[in-house]
Amino acid sequence: xxxANSASPADPRTSSDGGSGELTVLVYSDDSxxxxxxxxxxxxxxxxxxxxxRFVEVATESAVLKQxxxxxxxxxxLDGEATPxxxxxxxxxxxxxxxxxxxxxVILGRPQDDWLAAWSRxxxxxxxxxxxxxxxxxxxxxxxxxxxxxxxxxAVRG
Numbered sequence: 001x002x003x004a005n006s007a008s009p010a011d012p013r014t015s016s017d018g019g020s021g022e023l024t025v026l027v028y029s030d031d032s033x034x035x036x037x038x039x040x041x042x043x044x045x046x047x048x049x050x051x052x053x054r055f056v057e058v059a060t061e062s063a064v065l066k067q068x069x070x071x072x073x074x075x076x077x078l079d080g081e082a083t084p085x086x087x088x089x090x091x092x093x094x095x096x097x098x099x100x101x102x103x104x105x106v107i108l109g110r111p112q113d114d115w116l117a118a119w120s121r122x123x124x125x126x127x128x129x130x131x132x133x134x135x136x137x138x139x140x141x142x143x144x145x146x147x148x149x150x151x152x153x154x155a156v157r158g
Contacts, residue, residue: 022053023050023052023053023147024053024054024074025042025053025056025073025076026058026064026073026075026077026102027039027057027058028058028077028079028082028090029081029082029107030059030082030084031079031081031082032057034079034082034107034128035057035059038077038130040132041130041131041132041135042055042139046136046137046139046140046143047140047143050149061085061090061093064090068094068098068101073102074143075103075104075142075146075147076091076094076102076104076105077105077139078090078104078106080106080107080108081107081128087106088106088108088116088119091117091121091122092119092121102146102147103123103142103146104120105122105123105124105125105126105139106120106126107126107127107128107130107135108125108126109127109128123146124138124141
């Protein structure tokens with residue numbers, strides 16, 4: 001987490017960006033290598049005309065729930081293969097229990113798990129191993145579809 005565009009849950013950079021126009025992306029996995037692959041795949045922006053990304057990396061279900069309930073997350077990317085709580089079940093929990101939950105992408109380990117992603121009500125799906133171009137394209141689609149963006153300013157959630 002030494003990159004300039006990532007922050008830990010305890011880091012003050014994870015609080016509201018004060019209108020700086022960044023998209024706050026939560027990345028959940030119990031595996032730090034998976035989280036880093038997501039950050040590297042997405043880089044600083046997913047498209048030149050979209051705001052820069054700011055990452056919040058988390059490794060536990062409770063951290064995901066805390067961050068999402070704060071209303072400061074614009075997009076969540078959940079590892080479907082995480083343990084002990086997988087991103088598929090966690091996505092369903094977010095959709096069921098968090099009012100105005102952000103869009104959620106689930107990273108699946110097997111193509112056969114597409115039905116589980118549908119059950120979880122994930123807004124997008126990506127696959128392990130992480131393909132940087134495919135993940136960036138899927139993330140761009142989610143942002144353009146679900147996140148209110150005007151110019152380089154992001155509407156405040158919540």
